[in-house]
Amino acid sequence: MFGYVVHRLLVMIPTLLAISLIVFIIIQLPPGDYLSTYMAELQAQGEAVDPQKIAFLREAYGLDRPAWQQYLFWLWGLLHGDMGYSFAYNLPVSQVVGDRLSLTFIVSFSCILFTWVVAFPIGIYSATHQYSWADYGLTFLGFVGLATPNFLLALVLLYCANTWFGVSIGGLMDDNYIGRPWSFGKVGSVLAHLWLPVIVIGLSGTAGMIRRLRANLLDELQKQYVVTARAKGLSPFKTLVKYPLRMALNPFIADIGTLLPHVVSGSAIVSVVLSLPTTGPMLLDALRSQDMYLAGSFLMFLALLTVLGVFLSDLALAVLDPRIRLGAGSLK
Amino acid sequence: MRPLGMRRLASVLALTALLLGSGEARALTYIETPSLAEDVAAGKLPPVDKRVPTDPAVESGRPGQPGGELHVLISSARDTRLLAIIGYARLMAYTPAYDLVPDILESVDQHDQRIYTLHLRPGHRWSDGEPFTSEDFRYWWEDVANNSKLSPTGPPVALLREGEKPKVEILDPLTVRYSWSAPMPTFLSLLASPTPITIYRPAHYLKQFHAKYADKDKLDALVQAAHVRNWAQLHNRVDNPVRNDNPDLPTLDPWVLKTAPPSERFVFERNPYYYRVDREGRQLPYIDRIDAAVADSKIIPAKVGAGEADLQSRYLRFDNYTFLKASEARNSYRVRLWKTGYGSQLALYPNLNVNDPAWRNLLRDVRFRRALSLAIDRHEINNVIYYGLALEGQNTMLPDSPLYSAADRKAWAEYDPGQARRLLDEIGLTKKNSEGIRLMPDGRPLQIVVEMAGAAAEEGDVLELIRDNWREVGIKLFAKPLQIEVMHNRIFSGETVMCIDRGLENGLANAEMSPAHLAPTLQSDWQWPRWGQFYETHGMSGEAPDLPVGMDLLKLARQWMDATDFEARQALWRRMLAIHADQVLTIGLVAEVPQPVVVSDRLRNIPEQGVYNFDPGAFFGVYKPDRFWFVPEAPADQPS
Numbered sequence: 001m002f003g004y005v006v007h008r009l010l011v012m013i014p015t016l017l018a019i020s021l022i023v024f025i026i027i028q029l030p031p032g033d034y035l036s037t038y039m040a041e042l043q044a045q046g047e048a049v050d051p052q053k054i055a056f057l058r059e060a061y062g063l064d065r066p067a068w069q070q071y072l073f074w075l076w077g078l079l080h081g082d083m084g085y086s087f088a089y090n091l092p093v094s095q096v097v098g099d100r101l102s103l104t105f106i107v108s109f110s111c112i113l114f115t116w117v118v119a120f121p122i123g124i125y126s127a128t129h130q131y132s133w134a135d136y137g138l139t140f141l142g143f144v145g146l147a148t149p150n151f152l153l154a155l156v157l158l159y160c161a162n163t164w165f166g167v168s169i170g171g172l173m174d175d176n177y178i179g180r181p182w183s184f185g186k187v188g189s190v191l192a193h194l195w196l197p198v199i200v201i202g203l204s205g206t207a208g209m210i211r212r213l214r215a216n217l218l219d220e221l222q223k224q225y226v227v228t229a230r231a232k233g234l235s236p237f238k239t240l241v242k243y244p245l246r247m248a249l250n251p252f253i254a255d256i257g258t259l260l261p262h263v264v265s266g267s268a269i270v271s272v273v274l275s276l277p278t279t280g281p282m283l284l285d286a287l288r289s290q291d292m293y294l295a296g297s298f299l300m301f302l303a304l305l306t307v308l309g310v311f312l313s314d315l316a317l318a319v320l321d322p323r324i325r326l327g328a329g330s331l332k
Numbered sequence: 333m334r335p336l337g338m339r340r341l342a343s344v345l346a347l348t349a350l351l352l353g354s355g356e357a358r359a360l361t362y363i364e365t366p367s368l369a370e371d372v373a374a375g376k377l378p379p380v381d382k383r384v385p386t387d388p389a390v391e392s393g394r395p396g397q398p399g400g401e402l403h404v405l406i407s408s409a410r411d412t413r414l415l416a417i418i419g420y421a422r423l424m425a426y427t428p429a430y431d432l433v434p435d436i437l438e439s440v441d442q443h444d445q446r447i448y449t450l451h452l453r454p455g456h457r458w459s460d461g462e463p464f465t466s467e468d469f470r471y472w473w474e475d476v477a478n479n480s481k482l483s484p485t486g487p488p489v490a491l492l493r494e495g496e497k498p499k500v501e502i503l504d505p506l507t508v509r510y511s512w513s514a515p516m517p518t519f520l521s522l523l524a525s526p527t528p529i530t531i532y533r534p535a536h537y538l539k540q541f542h543a544k545y546a547d548k549d550k551l552d553a554l555v556q557a558a559h560v561r562n563w564a565q566l567h568n569r570v571d572n573p574v575r576n577d578n579p580d581l582p583t584l585d586p587w588v589l590k591t592a593p594p595s596e597r598f599v600f601e602r603n604p605y606y607y608r609v610d611r612e613g614r615q616l617p618y619i620d621r622i623d624a625a626v627a628d629s630k631i632i633p634a635k636v637g638a639g640e641a642d643l644q645s646r647y648l649r650f651d652n653y654t655f656l657k658a659s660e661a662r663n664s665y666r667v668r669l670w671k672t673g674y675g676s677q678l679a680l681y682p683n684l685n686v687n688d689p690a691w692r693n694l695l696r697d698v699r700f701r702r703a704l705s706l707a708i709d710r711h712e713i714n715n716v717i718y719y720g721l722a723l724e725g726q727n728t729m730l731p732d733s734p735l736y737s738a739a740d741r742k743a744w745a746e747y748d749p750g751q752a753r754r755l756l757d758e759i760g761l762t763k764k765n766s767e768g769i770r771l772m773p774d775g776r777p778l779q780i781v782v783e784m785a786g787a788a789a790e791e792g793d794v795l796e797l798i799r800d801n802w803r804e805v806g807i808k809l810f811a812k813p814l815q816i817e818v819m820h821n822r823i824f825s826g827e828t829v830m831c832i833d834r835g836l837e838n839g840l841a842n843a844e845m846s847p848a849h850l851a852p853t854l855q856s857d858w859q860w861p862r863w864g865q866f867y868e869t870h871g872m873s874g875e876a877p878d879l880p881v882g883m884d885l886l887k888l889a890r891q892w893m894d895a896t897d898f899e900a901r902q903a904l905w906r907r908m909l910a911i912h913a914d915q916v917l918t919i920g921l922v923a924e925v926p927q928p929v930v931v932s933d934r935l936r937n938i939p940e941q942g943v944y945n946f947d948p949g950a951f952f953g954v955y956k957p958d959r960f961w962f963v964p965e966a967p968a969d970q971p972s
Contacts, residue, residue, distance in 0.1 A: 060565060090569060162638045168635070
């Protein structure tokens with residue numbers, strides 16, 4: 001087991017290096033660089049740009065060097081914990097990203113929580129009451145959530161929240177709390193704004209979760225051990241929770257790998273529509289304006305989370321489900 | 333003669349106002365700003381008569397009341413520069429009638445438009461209370477603009493006359509002289525630009541970042557802490573008055589940035605040392621604080637409709653008008669429609685420098701450009717997309733410009749498909765394919781791909797209408813949306829045949845403003861990108877103009893620089909405009925598409941009918957936002 005963990009950890013290093021290379025290539029693929037974007041933006045607003053000044057900036061930012069040098073420069077920085085420099089913000093990337101992460105985590109964890117709280121009871125109920133009216137009804141609702149484009153739902157709810165409850169449009173708090181220290185008023189304001197994105201983002205995941213739980217549970221419910229447990233007189237609820245539900249939880253744990261990056265990048269489009277101060281819109285913006293170190297560092301961070309998440313979910317699965325053997329391959 | 337007379341009159345009036353103003357100012361007893369009274373009482377700030385210059389600029393309009401917080405919306409942290417634009421504190425400034433008057437400067441003496449002597453106001457201070465003197469001008473010229481580390485390309489090109497630097501003399505603490513050996517008529521208007529060449533810097537603050545003045549160890553520590561490579565990069569970062577992203581940089585603007593980026597909300601507070609007062613002795617600006625919240629540009633119209641901005645125009649477009657109007661009453665604001673200053677809201681740019689030789693020949697044929705223009709039904713575009721509110725015609729001056737000519741606007745702009753067909757036949761484009769599309773000389777069907785960069789629906793809609801128009805004369809149009817950077821690169825490299833974009837930036841020019849946009853001097857004029865590049869790089873890259881029209885325009889622009897009297901300049905402007913109209917170098921569509929401006933019901937002093945323009949105008953700048961004020965919230969003012 002210990003050897004396996006060490007092996008998995010070591011494999012992560014070349015994986016991440018390969019990812020960093022791919023990330024860098026992809027960011028560099030569109031023609032031009034940040035400064036050409038910057039020029040285009042200024043010109044679109046009718047401002048003049050001095051080409052000499054742009055050439056000077058290109059040199060100052062190191063954009064005139066060949067791509068492989070830029071890559072190595074960036075990689076070297078990453079290894080030292082320096083995520084590079086954001087051109088658009090004129091600040092080190094670490095300073096730009098800093099305060100958005102906490103809000104992203106708040107939103108994303110609330111969404112995961114929402115999804116679980118909604119999906120669990122519904123999934124269990126529709127599995128145990130298969131083909132009932134309630135099963136159909138709840139499943140239908142879940143599918144509506146899945147089928148409605150998130151951004152559309154966001155816009156509709158935004159409008160309703162504003163006209164009915166007077167909640168300001170977009171954002172995670174009233175403007176006058178932005179940049180102020182935390183206070184009861186600020187927490188209240190965040191809570192008043194949080195429910196909307198949570199519903200919008202959370203609802204899309206709910207349907208999938210319901211269906212998976214329902215399907216897994218249905219598989220298990222038919223099995224011999226359940227019948228045996230029932231026959232021995234165990235109460236239906238206890239039977240359900242103790243055996244089949246535990247088995248049905250497998251996919252949830254396997255999901256951790258994808259869940260962690262979702263916490264950071266998830267729901268970028270909704271965040272853009274709702275102008276949430278999370279990392280999603282910033283990543284999108286960085287990609288569009290070719291702010292390459294900012295975008296690259298974001299993507300690397302996501303990659304790291306995915307790799308770590310898969311690792312964690314593997315470990316957790318092994319602990320929770322004895323049927324899965326980590327070293328299975330080597331035993332054969 | 334008449335325009336000259338008017339101009340003289342205007343400057344005499346301005347001078348009189350200034351003299352009267354200063355006379356009045358001496359008699360003025362200043363009134364302390366309520367929001368600063370506490371700091372003054374506590375000794376943190378000197379009283380108001382010690383803060384304003386001994387000879388402040390006096391606002392002659394109706395006095396308002398100080399106080400209040402103005403909410404606006406911006407789309408990213410970079411937009412903090414908008415406040416530097418609309419704050420519009422400039423050495424020289426345009427009035428709403430586009431007369432150029434001294435603003436931060438007390439006065440200017442000029443000789444032959446060659447020698448400019450700038451006089452500062454005694455007692456004028458930076459926002460941190462340090463004196464603003466000629467040392468700040470010297471520091472910029474000697475230690476910034478001419479320092480090879482800070483400005484490797486030397487002083488800004490706009491300050492050079494045919495490559496020659498000005499001579500800068502510091503005459504005394506309040507007097508600076510700039511002189512060239514040839515006339516430099518654009519100098520004062522450069523100082524009044526929305527993104528001006530700030531020829532002064534807060535030397536007392538910046539010296540701590542300059543290797544020549546700072547203690548080496550201290551500077552090294554600063555460089556380390558800021559994660560930059562050397563002191564020059566650090567200096568350039570902290571010193572960016574146009575970008576306005578450093579809360580520590582002292583400024584002369586009405587409001588001072590208080591929030592360090594990155595943030596989702598930027599607060600600007602009043603500059604306690606601002607140089608303008610109203611005629612009753614209250615220091616401007618009236619509004620205490622500006623609160624700029626960041627929101628995605630696409631959501632800004634919705635937020636404005638929900639009443640989250642007191643004053644907003646940026647990111648609002650004409651097609652938001654009905655939506656904004658619908659929630660006017662609920663959120664106590666009014667939507668005003670201001671005029672815009674573009675020569676044409678949208679114009680087609682035939683690329684005279686296109687690579688494809690067949691296209692190049694065709695686009696360079698003036699008959700072809702005229703035919704394309706004649707085949708467009710501008711009236712239909714106006715009615716279908718702009719509710720008939722726009723002005724149809726070519727991409728030229730607007731009626732409010734003293735250089736306006738109705739003939740120029742109408743030239744080749746009437747819808748006349750018959751004549752368009754005749755012109756196309758005359759060129760020899762007579763063969764048609766089975767679809768009825770004309771064939772180019774080399775046998776390809778005449779299909780024009782018009783590239784557009786706007787994500788906005790507007791350009792696509794307009795092109796859709798033109799497509800039907802052109803189809804009738806046997807030309808096929810394809811619209812191709814592109815990322816803006818991709819489109820620019822394609823144009824620069826000569827791939828693009830035609831593109832659609834905003835028309836002339838300044839449709840309100842007068843003869844004193846530079847006609848550079850009318851001649852091939854800029855790469856970003858899409859009808860001749862290579863010629864412009866050639867001019868901009870002094871012949872290092874691009875192509876020299878090889879059509880008489882390009883050479884003529886360039887010659888006229890040079891003559892304009894050399895001309896010293898107003899009539900000559902005006903005549904040159906008119907000649908250049910006439911050439912543009914006759915040669916149809918760009919195909920204008922409609923102009924004066926109104927710009928929605930949302931104004932809170934409590935906000936005063938914002939003109940009902942304004943012009944929304946970047947240069948000149950600085951959006952709200954010419955209307956002096958420092959004199960906008962809030963009616964205090966009283967029960968009577970609440971809408972019932």
